[in-house]
Amino acid sequence: MSDPTEANEPKKERGLSNLAVRLLTAAVAIPALLWMLFLAPAWVFSCFGVVAAAAGAVELAGMTLGGERLLSGWLVLATMAVTAVVVFTPSAEALLTLMVGLFVTGPLVILLRPAPLEKAGLRMGWLIAGPLYVGGAIGAIATLHHLERGGTWVVLAMALAWGSDTGGYFAGRAFGKHKLYELISPKKTIEGAIGGLAAVVAFGLVIGSQWLPGVPLWHVVVLSLLAGAVGQAGDLCVSVVKRSTGVKDSGFLIPGHGGLLDRIDALMFTAAVTLLYTHWALRLPATVPHLF
Amino acid sequence: MSDPTEANEPKKERGLSNLAVRLLTAAVAIPALLWMLFLAPAWVFSCFGVVAAAAGAVELAGMTLGGERLLSGWLVLATMAVTAVVVFTPSAEALLTLMVGLFVTGPLVILLRPAPLEKAGLRMGWLIAGPLYVGGAIGAIATLHHLERGGTWVVLAMALAWGSDTGGYFAGRAFGKHKLYELISPKKTIEGAIGGLAAVVAFGLVIGSQWLPGVPLWHVVVLSLLAGAVGQAGDLCVSVVKRSTGVKDSGFLIPGHGGLLDRIDALMFTAAVTLLYTHWALRLPATVPHLF
Numbered sequence: 001m002s003d004p005t006e007a008n009e010p011k012k013e014r015g016l017s018n019l020a021v022r023l024l025t026a027a028v029a030i031p032a033l034l035w036m037l038f039l040a041p042a043w044v045f046s047c048f049g050v051v052a053a054a055a056g057a058v059e060l061a062g063m064t065l066g067g068e069r070l071l072s073g074w075l076v077l078a079t080m081a082v083t084a085v086v087v088f089t090p091s092a093e094a095l096l097t098l099m100v101g102l103f104v105t106g107p108l109v110i111l112l113r114p115a116p117l118e119k120a121g122l123r124m125g126w127l128i129a130g131p132l133y134v135g136g137a138i139g140a141i142a143t144l145h146h147l148e149r150g151g152t153w154v155v156l157a158m159a160l161a162w163g164s165d166t167g168g169y170f171a172g173r174a175f176g177k178h179k180l181y182e183l184i185s186p187k188k189t190i191e192g193a194i195g196g197l198a199a200v201v202a203f204g205l206v207i208g209s210q211w212l213p214g215v216p217l218w219h220v221v222v223l224s225l226l227a228g229a230v231g232q233a234g235d236l237c238v239s240v241v242k243r244s245t246g247v248k249d250s251g252f253l254i255p256g257h258g259g260l261l262d263r264i265d266a267l268m269f270t271a272a273v274t275l276l277y278t279h280w281a282l283r284l285p286a287t288v289p290h291l292f
Numbered sequence: 293m294s295d296p297t298e299a300n301e302p303k304k305e306r307g308l309s310n311l312a313v314r315l316l317t318a319a320v321a322i323p324a325l326l327w328m329l330f331l332a333p334a335w336v337f338s339c340f341g342v343v344a345a346a347a348g349a350v351e352l353a354g355m356t357l358g359g360e361r362l363l364s365g366w367l368v369l370a371t372m373a374v375t376a377v378v379v380f381t382p383s384a385e386a387l388l389t390l391m392v393g394l395f396v397t398g399p400l401v402i403l404l405r406p407a408p409l410e411k412a413g414l415r416m417g418w419l420i421a422g423p424l425y426v427g428g429a430i431g432a433i434a435t436l437h438h439l440e441r442g443g444t445w446v447v448l449a450m451a452l453a454w455g456s457d458t459g460g461y462f463a464g465r466a467f468g469k470h471k472l473y474e475l476i477s478p479k480k481t482i483e484g485a486i487g488g489l490a491a492v493v494a495f496g497l498v499i500g501s502q503w504l505p506g507v508p509l510w511h512v513v514v515l516s517l518l519a520g521a522v523g524q525a526g527d528l529c530v531s532v533v534k535r536s537t538g539v540k541d542s543g544f545l546i547p548g549h550g551g552l553l554d555r556i557d558a559l560m561f562t563a564a565v566t567l568l569y570t571h572w573a574l575r576l577p578a579t580v581p582h583l584f
Contacts, residue, residue: 064413086388086391092382095384095388096387097568099378099387100428100432100564103428103429103564104561104565107425107525107532111525114476119536120532120536121536121537122413122414125356125414125417125420125421128424129417129418129419129420129421132424136391136395137395140392184403230400233399234400236403237402237416240409240412240413241416243409244409244410244413272395275392276389
């Protein structure tokens with residue numbers, strides 16, 4: 001797996017090492033993200049979510065639709081529609097229309113591009129599932145931002161996703177012995193997974209105690225464990241799709257960081273769990289931003 | 293395609309011709325259906341919808357999950373959950389929870405049964421898409437029943453689905469020359485499709501003028517053409533999945549009539565279009581039945 005991927009080659013030509021590109025990208029992206037989360041008007045992050053959903057859909061189309069243009073274009077539009085509805089007009093009638101519209105239009109589009117027929121079943125499934133998966137997950141991230149202290153909730157979901165990755169990496173290197181799930185992700189170990197969970201609980205406690213007053217800390221611990229575990233599993237899920245369809249990187253959207261979906265695969269799941277937890281366990285109200 | 297399918301063989305052993313089985317089944321099913329649609333308490337048809345959704349999910353699992361037990365079981369439960377939420381508690385929070393729950397749990401279940409890995413991408417897609425497709429479509433049929441004169445609306449959606457089939461069959465036999473979509477359905481002709489549309493408009497006008505007072509007839513014509521066309525396409529969609537996955541019949545649930553999905557493939561789409569039309573174009577209110 002050490003041969004250079006296509007995504008890496010253009011960067012080498014520009015003469016920048018991968019690490020430098022990563023650092024440069026982070027130096028631009030992190031302040032921009034913090035500005036959107038904490039300083040900008042609420043609709044800015046929501047609109048960013050719709051754009052990110054489009055980018056994620058392009059990558060998913062590459063993995064599941066063989067990049068076929070018409071199908072991919074439809075997947076991108078449907079994914080943006082899901083995120084936009086979830087973020088801006090999450091009414092019962094809009095959501096139901098979306099659900100019905102998704103399963104009616106997805107199969108119809110396949111009739112326009114049925115070849116190769118042996119792939120049509122896979123493609124029809126993902127034309128329906130993809131908008132729900134990418135659009136719904138990014139919609140969940142953006143909906144967390146609608147909560148009071150929304151920026152902090154998004155940061156918490158990110159900490160639960162990447163904290164798990166990072167804690168897992170170091171714990172795995174230090175103590176890793178027993179393989180977690182060799183078929184899908186040969187490097188992951190059980191010790192790493194436990195280290196990852198320890199890290200998310202620590203991150204959760206810091207963020208919860210400092211920046212989420214009013215949320216009992218035992219709730220933060222339960223949420224961190226739940227979201228951390230589901231996030232680790234979510235990380236494996238994108239790997240399953242990639243291995244199953246023979247794609248190596250989900251894309252090369254973020255310079256030096258690979259694809260967007262590669263980056264946010266765990267976040268998609270931690271954000272979903274965090275959103276469900278804030279709604280059903282904590283009963284926190286969300287305020288939908290007005291665009292116009 | 294004239295060799296007997298597995299589904300036909302047990303019937304022959306019982307010594308009944310296929311036609312006799314079909315007629316007997318219809319003689320039981322049609323009165324039962326009419327009773328549920330027009331005479332029984334509202335929740336009976338809604339509950340029937342949830343049960344039918346489970347049966348449809350079993351068939352879809354056979355087509356897309358290779359019948360794998362754990363995955364199929366999860367698909368059936370998730371599909372029933374979608375229909376139940378759409379039918380009994382279509383609130384914004386329930387629908388959003390459903391959407392988020394679907395894309396989180398589907399991929400997680402795949403991690404428990406990833407083999408064969410080359411099928412995992414297809415299966416993960418359908419674990420998310422299937423509940424939306426079968427559960428949402430049957431939910432749409434059951435939701436039509438929530439409208440004032442709900443029984444008549446369901447009969448209209450059925451007439452638009454099966455009228456198109458029947459009209460298309462006779463028009464195709466009489467005038468059929470030009471193939472409609474040879475790759476997927478070699479027997480269908482353009483003349484048949486036009487005849488099918490003529491038949492649904494005729495059926496729509498009869499039902500609309502006699503039993504749906506207050507709905508302008510031009511709306512009935514527009515709805516009939518829209519739903520008729522989408523229904524014909526929906527008919528082709530199940531064929532695409534079957535041909536793509538190498539399955540011939542979706543199931544053998546209805547004696548003499550093949551699988552449930554085979555029977556209702558067009559209805560799933562005409563009901564969805566009819567529901568969206570009654571909501572967005574006619575603005576008809578729906579009343580959710582109370583179970584308890």
